[in-house]
Amino acid sequence: MQAEIKIGVSSCLLGNPVRYDGGHKHDRYITDTLGKYFKFVPVCPEVECGLPVPREAMRLVGDIENPRLLTSRSGQDYTEQMQQFSARKVEELEKMNLCGFIFKKDSPSSGLFRVKVYPPSGQSSLKVGRGFFAAAMAERFPQLPMEEEGRLHxxxxxxxxxxxxxxxxxxxxxxxxxxxxxxxxxxxxxxxxxxxxxxxxxxxxxxxxxxxxxxxxxxxxxxxxxxxxxxxxxxxxxxxxxxxxxxxxxxxxxxxxxxxxxxxxxxxxxxxxxxxxxxxxxxxxxxxxxxxxxxxxxxxxxxxxxxxxxxxxxxxx
Ligand code: SF4
Structure with missing residues (x-):
């Protein structure tokens, strides 16, 4: 290997307190083991698209093919804000020569596989969606190795x-x-x-x-x-x-x-x-x-x- 290996990581997995409740989801395997070999590029789509910490939790709601990003309690719609951020961010990341990305599972913004999508009527959820930012990444970089931290176990x-x-x-x-x-x-x-x-x-x-x-x-x-x-x-x-x-x-x-x-x-x-x-x-x-x-x-x-x-x-x- 001649150059450093940069991989993108959902920011909360690195221990940064960016979650809706002001906490994090520090994953020690990522920071303590993988950190010896990779340079991390942290991304928190929700904070970087302009939302505060703490904030109301969000979820995917609606049509499985075309869900909306809504806050869980008040139903405020952040779909366009997140889509615009994701489009900008993937262009920015293009220049960073990432060699992979580790996403936070289950997140309506960062989850890569089987994220819950709730029907508007409030019936039980289906685990079939993808977080907005993860979806933009997968579409823009189809060859890039991508995983979720949970599956890395x-x-x-x-x-x-x-x-x-x-x-x-x-x-x-x-x-x-x-x-x-x-x-x-x-x-x-x-x-x-x-x-x-x-x-x-x-x-x-x-x-x-x-x-x-x-x-x-x-x-x-x-x-x-x-x-x-x-x-x-x-x-x-x-x-x-x-x-x-x-x-x-x-x-x-x-x-x-x-x-x-x-x-x-x-x-x-x-x-x-x-x-x-x-x-x-x-x-x-x-x-x-x-x-x-x-x-x-x-x-x-x-x-x-x-x-x-x-x-x-x-x-x-
Ligand atoms: S899961 Fe994604 S959006 Fe949520 S706190 Fe972590 S990095 Fe931010």
């Missing part, structure tokens, strides 16, 4: 989101280093196993795109590559996909490792597949063999070290 979601963020930063680093066709081939070669671990179909599509890319205008080629690359990484990796990748990796050692070493690695991959050990266990042995047998192709694979080991993203079963 799930180790699989956390691993995939953060892998996506680091991958996006790698792509931005590549773009900032005067990219050309030869450099794209080298970039793609380093990502191959990571892509395979997320989406074998995208791995094949991107391979074809790069192979035939010399005939394409560079700008178009890079735009097409970015869309497919980010699409690939938005697919979750899985035990089955990782197992396939590790079996593929074994092919690079097969004439070099001893029968005992091969047996040991096969057992660890099997244990991983059965949910007995985390991914980091077979990968630690693979990394050992990569160093021991000086396997040039594997040494360059991002898959073997896609994010800082200290984040322990591959330590869950």
């Amino acid at each position: 799930d180790p699989l979601i956390r691993e995939n989101f953060l892998e996506h963020v680091f991958s996006y930063r790698r792509w931005r680093d590549f773009l900032e280093d005067r990219p050309d066709y030869k450099k794209l081939i080298a970039f793609h070669t380093r990502q191959k196993l990571l892509l395979m671990a997320h989406s074998p179909p995208h791995y094949a599509i991107l391979g074809k795109l790069v192979a035939s890319g010399k005939k394409q205008p560079k700008k178009q080629l890079l735009e097409d590559y970015e869309i497919k690359y980010m699409d690939a990484l938005s697919n979750f990796s899985s035990i089955k996909k990782h197992t396939n990748v590790m079996q593929h990796i074994m092919g690079y050692f097969k004439d070099r490792i001893t029968p005992d070493e091969k047996q040991e690695l096969l057992e660890l991959i099997w244990n991983y597949r059965e949910g007995l050990v985390p991914l980091t266990v077979p990968l630690t042995l693979i990394n050992h063999y990569v160093r021991k047998y000086d396997t040039a192709y594997l040494k360059k694979q991002v898959y073997l070290s896609p994010h800082p080991a200290e984040l322990m993203l591959r330590n869950h079963v």
Whole structure:
């Protein structure tokens, strides 16, 4: 990584007292763990669109496709105010080169998934909406990795989101280093196993795109590559996909490792597949063999070290 990694975060998650009741929703995993690797760009849509602290709580009301943003008790309508703010803010954030965004769940302004939308009649709510600012972000930056803080407590979601963020930063680093066709081939070669671990179909599509890319205008080629690359990484990796990748990796050692070493690695991959050990266990042995047998192709694979080991993203079963 060459540059700092900026991610947007709902401001209350950083401990800022911006909630309607004057409180916050400080998330220590975000500030204490992720804070060592990322530079945060805090956003509180409700305060930044001009509302005070404290203020009346708000909710989404009305048509699921087209809800309004109303205060819960007095029904004051802030829809236009929030829409205008969101349109301005996404333009401002465009210049900040964010590599991801973590939203506060359930918020009518910041929630990304399944935010309650209340029918005007006051019947029970349906959890199907999206907060106004989160919706504007998702529309303006469809490739940007985005998650909610609640879902980040799930180790699989956390691993995939953060892998996506680091991958996006790698792509931005590549773009900032005067990219050309030869450099794209080298970039793609380093990502191959990571892509395979997320989406074998995208791995094949991107391979074809790069192979035939010399005939394409560079700008178009890079735009097409970015869309497919980010699409690939938005697919979750899985035990089955990782197992396939590790079996593929074994092919690079097969004439070099001893029968005992091969047996040991096969057992660890099997244990991983059965949910007995985390991914980091077979990968630690693979990394050992990569160093021991000086396997040039594997040494360059991002898959073997896609994010800082200290984040322990591959330590869950
Ligand atoms: S959820 Fe969003 S709008 Fe509400 S306090 Fe947090 S940052 Fe502000």
